[in-house]
Amino acid sequence: MFFGEETFKREILSKIPPRNESPLPPNWLHLEMLERFRVLQFSPIREGMNVLEIGCGAHALTTVPLAYLVGETGRVVAVDKSRWRFFEEIxxxxxxxxxxxxxxxxxxxxxxxxxxxxxxxxxHGIRSLKKEETMVKVISEMLRVSGRVFIAESLPVATNERQRAHLELYNLREEIFEALFGDKDDLHYPTLERLVEIVEKAGGNVIENGTFEPGLPHYLAYIPREYVERIKDGKKRAELLKRWDRAYEKWKKGTEHPPVGWILAESSPLDYNFHTAEEED
Structure with missing residues (x-):
């Protein structure tokens, strides 16, 4: 049990009603939000902080734990380009x-x-930025306006069959979206080493990183079969339908969050000294 988890579950998660979104279980959002809370235990977040969140998404999965952790005197500025459907409600x-x-x-x-x-x-948002150029630009902006960034993402590894079931279904998403729309989305999970490279390319100095096992079910690999059925290329559609059916059979028997990698970085010393000199002038 993570420190503060019972309080978080009692004060926050119990207020969210179950959701009817078959084949996802009614408590899927609660489990995902709890995973975000566990991830954030590795960040240096404290009460009273002013925090910027990039990619808050439609369900505020990280936003709510962040708002809980900063307390009454803190604030979370939640940024997203388009996905706001359930945000205000949650x-x-x-x-x-x-x-x-x-x-x-x-x-x-x-x-x-x-x-x-x-x-x-x-x-859990860097993969949705689609291109390395965009990832580098976004992280560079985060470093510019904060000086310290915390980034976490699922890793492309599995330590048990339930995690392998998640990865097998999730790894179809990139191909399915590309076949449907001609553009990649929901990219495959990056390795921790790759994440470090991207952060450093953005001008970040990685001061700490690590991995952890959430130990929770994870359902967000799911994508409706109807998406695959809409692919116009007959050969590609048949291939992906076969793979989707096989992966879904494993997924519905039990699926678990894979290990998560996290990084804490700050602006490079050169950048920090430059801004400090500007302020002193």
């Missing part, structure tokens, strides 16, 4: 909406002229 029922400032904008060009935040967060 932040309202959990009772932390007043700690959150939502902003609809492109994270590649943040509208903050100086270091505004104590910490910038990107959890």
């Amino acid at each position: 932040t309202s029922v959990t009772g932390v909406k007043h700690r959150i400032i939502p902003l609809k904008l492109d994270a590649r060009e943040l509208p903050f002229p100086f270091k505004t935040f104590d910490l910038a967060i990107l959890v």
Whole structure:
């Protein structure tokens, strides 16, 4: 049991009603939010902090744990370009909406002229940025406006059959989206070494990193079979349907979150000294 987990479950998760989104279980959102809370235990977040979250997503999965952890005197600025469908509903029922400032904008060009935040967060979202160029730009912006960033992402490894079931179904998403729309989305999970490379390319100095096992079920590999059925290329459609059926049979028997890699980085010393000299002038 992680420190503070029972309090979090009692004060926040119990307020969220079950969801009817078959074949996902009614408590899938609660489990995903609990996983985000566990990830954030490795970050330096404290009460009273002003935190920037990139890629908050439709369900505020990381936003709510962040708002809980910063407390009444802290604030979370939640950024996403387009996915806001359930955001207000979920932040309202959990009772932390007043700690959150939502902003609809492109994270590649943040509208903050100086270091505004104590910490910038990107959890389970780097793969949705699609291209390395975008990843580097976004992380560079996070470092510019915060100075410290915490990034976490699932890793492409499995330590048991349930994790392998998740990866097998999840790894179809990139191909399915590319076949449907001609563009890759939900890229395969990066290795921790690859994450470090991207952060360093963005100008970050990695001061700490690690991995952990969430030890929770994980259902977000699921993509409806109907998506595959809409692929126009007959040969590709038949191939992906066969693979989807095989992977789904394993997935529905039990699926678990794979290990998660996390990184804490700060602006490079050169960048820090440059800004310090500017402030002294």
